[in-house]
Amino acid sequence: MSEETEKSDDESKLISEKDEIDSEDEPESKGEPNGKGTQKKEKVVAEPPPKPPKLVRMANLCVVGGHAVNGVAEIHSEIVKDEVFNAFYELWPNKFQNKTNGVTPRRWIRFCNPDLSKIITDWTGSEEWFLKTEKLAELRKEHLTLDITVRAVYVVVTVHGGGNGDGNKCVVAKKSNKMKVVSFLKEKTGYSVSPDAMFDIQVKRIHEYKRQLLNILGIVYRYKKMKEMSAAERKANAFNYRMLDIAHKELSSEYDLMQLPNCISVVFVPDYNVSVAELLIPASELSQHISTAGMEASGTSNMKFAMNGCILIGTLDGANVEIRQEVGEDNFFLFGAEAHEIAGLRKERANGKFVPDPRFEEVKEFVRSGVFGSYNYDELMGSLEGNEGFGRADYFLVGKDFPSYIECQEKVDEAYQDQSRWTKMSIMNTAGSYKFSSDRTIHEYAKDIWSIEPVILP
Structure with missing residues (x-):
């Protein structure tokens, strides 16, 4: 038996033998969990029907025994309070807090992106920024005006009226970072990619809610449309040459067929x-954080990408919500259903009211056609169909968000055509990432939860 379901001789300390568990109609108690009248979902110990052993609900036990409960992003903390532990939140509202995750700028900018680090130091006038990341926010001061000249190999940015009051002229180092990735990919995978392509990257562990499938179906849609166009039509439709990099811990698949030279x-x-991340993240220009809204607790790779001047495409989920607030709505590509809509959308699906977008149906049939080899994709495509049943009904709303996703990708293409605009967006992402330092997170835990003061080193 696991710890979560093991019978305990000390159960009587947690629950009275006279307490009836199986009544869902008992009034809510404002006293202690497992007291008389406690709601079923609040119980620390439960007796599933008909008569199996009592089970210890570990999450409930942790809430009761702990002195603080926190989510790791603002939206996550609200879900914890409103849905996951709502009864406990009403009982002990002061126990619940938010502590948004963070990452260290010393590794994720200064170490892995030394060229960008030098630019930031020049702009801010010192190296204080990697200890006091609020200095990064100085990059977005309203009195700064950016004159950006796009050249073949690099971008020159002239900053007027910032930092030390003098104009600073710096080279944005994205191209050199992309060259490192080009060499790495050739050595690691055998693929040759152009450093002139947009580097569109998704790095996630494999899980349905992170929706690698949405990304791949979006790539298939893009590939199909570009195959159907002439070169002139591709240019007229503002398709950019993209290097789409899908990096995961474990995945076995082939993408050989989805290559279109110069497209x-x-x-x-x-x-x-981590070592691969230290190469890919500084080179990235667009990064995908496209989980089903309400299912990502926070995410930290989104913070690393933003720190390195990468622009995000994503849903209002996890730390994406706060990143978008900090970098500015115009500097984040947003799509998809919101967390408060998800339950209703699933109910609509169960009631047979979902009507798939024709473009989504087109992509599924294209995959089924055999163009990508002899593998039978019926089970995978079938998981996106139907209205109910295990492994069916598109629980993670890939089909629902697909049209919004591809339309958002069209906005990405349009923005990337204007490199002056894109570079300004990139700078604003680095500037807005100041909040997402782990220094801030650790300080908040120490102050608000553990009530401890920093130790001053001699």
Whole structure:
């Protein structure tokens, strides 16, 4: 038996033997969990019918025994209070807090992106920014005006009226970081990719809610449409040459067939780890954080990408919500249903009211056609169909969000055509990432939860 379901001789300390568990109509108690009248979902110990052993609900036990409960992003903390532990929140509202995650700028900018680090130091006038990340916010001061000249190999940015009051002229180092990735991919995968392509990257562990499938179906849609167009039509439709990099810890798949020279290159990077991330993230220009809204607790790779001047495409989920607030709505590509809509959308689906977008149906049939080899994709495509049943009914709303996703990708293409605008967006992402330092997170835990003061080193 697992710890979560093991019978305990000390159960009587947690619950009275006279307490009836199986009544869902008992009034809510404002006293202690497992007291008389406690709602079923509040119980620390439960007796599933008909007569199995009592089960210890570990999450409930932790809420009762702990002195603080926190989510790791604002939206996550609200879900914890409103849905997951609502009865406990009403009982002990002061116990619940938010502590948004963070990452260290010393690794994720200063170490892995030394060229960008130098630019930030020049702009802010000192190296204080990697200890006091609020300095990054100085990059977005309203009195700064950016004159950006796009050249073949690099971008020159002239900053007027910032930092030390003098104009600073710096080279944005994205191209050199992309060159490092080009070499790495050739050595690691055998693929040759162009450093002139937009680097569109998704790095996530494999899970349905993170929706790698949405990304892949979006790539298939893009590939199909570009195959159907002439070169002139592609240019007229503002399709950018993209290197789509899908990096995960574990995945076995082939993308050989989805290559279109000078239009699209799809590369799977195997054995993703921190060292690989330190190469990919500084080179990224667009990063995908596209989970079903309400299902990502926070995410931290989104913070790393933003720190490195990468623009995010994503849903209002996890830390995306706060990143978008900090970098500015115009500097974040938003799509998809929101967390408060998800339950209703699933109910509509169960009632047979969902009507799939024709473009989504087109992509599914294209995948089924055999163009990507002899593998039978019926089970995978079938998981996106139907209205109910295990492994059916598109629980993670890939079909619902697909039209919004591809329309948002069209906005990405349009923005990338204007490199002056894109570079300003990139700078605003770095500037807005100041909040997402782990220094801030650790300080909040120490102050608000543990009530401890920093130790001043001699």
